[in-house]
Amino acid sequence: MVQYTNASLDASFAALSDVTRRGVLEQLGSAEASITDLAAKFNMSLTGMKKHVGVLEHAGLVTTEKIGRVRTCKIGPRRLEEEMAWIDKYRQLWAARFDELDKVVEDMKRKEKVNGRKKRK
Template sequence: MVQYSRLIDATFAALSDHTRRGVLEQLGRSDASITDLADRFHMTLTGMKKHVSVLEKAGLVTTEKVGRVRTCRLGRRAMAEEAAWIEHHRQMWAQRFDALDDIVEELKHQERHHERQR
């Protein structure tokens, strides 16, 4: 089996939460402070800090503190490992579904042939 880094686990864990995915979408549009993000997602500052921390550990977000304001922006990771993992599994499932389609078509063909013989 292919071995993946711990970073891929952290990335998928970070992406598993809808709030964190929303934060990434928001940061894709513009940088934002943790306060702005907490307001946008109707959360406490503590709750949003935890979400941002998970995203930061996965390398998906970076933060910079200037005075009392911590600004968040998208990280620079391209998520190549994650994309490769998804593509590998997409191909595997596509092959399995293609094989299943072949079996269904063969069964339909046999059924039509059997009906004609009656």
């Protein structure tokens, strides 16, 4: 079996697989926030939030900047084009398969309808 490996896709999907990290991205989509503010918002320890932010930062989804004692987070420069292209490829594949399935079902319904008429005569 061929193994498909892409470190950036792996890091992105791993980062997005957690509900807290998706929530952090939503929060940062509205405004920058400190790790302390994010930890409070998610009722989490500072250490726990640092780990989540680290995963997001490793994936390039978040950037941080330390000014004095405060580490501020903001949305990273990546736009997820590669991830969206990967998802779209499979969306198109499944859409085509469901279109074919629809044709089979319609054909079966049509045949059933024709056969039902023949039996009534």
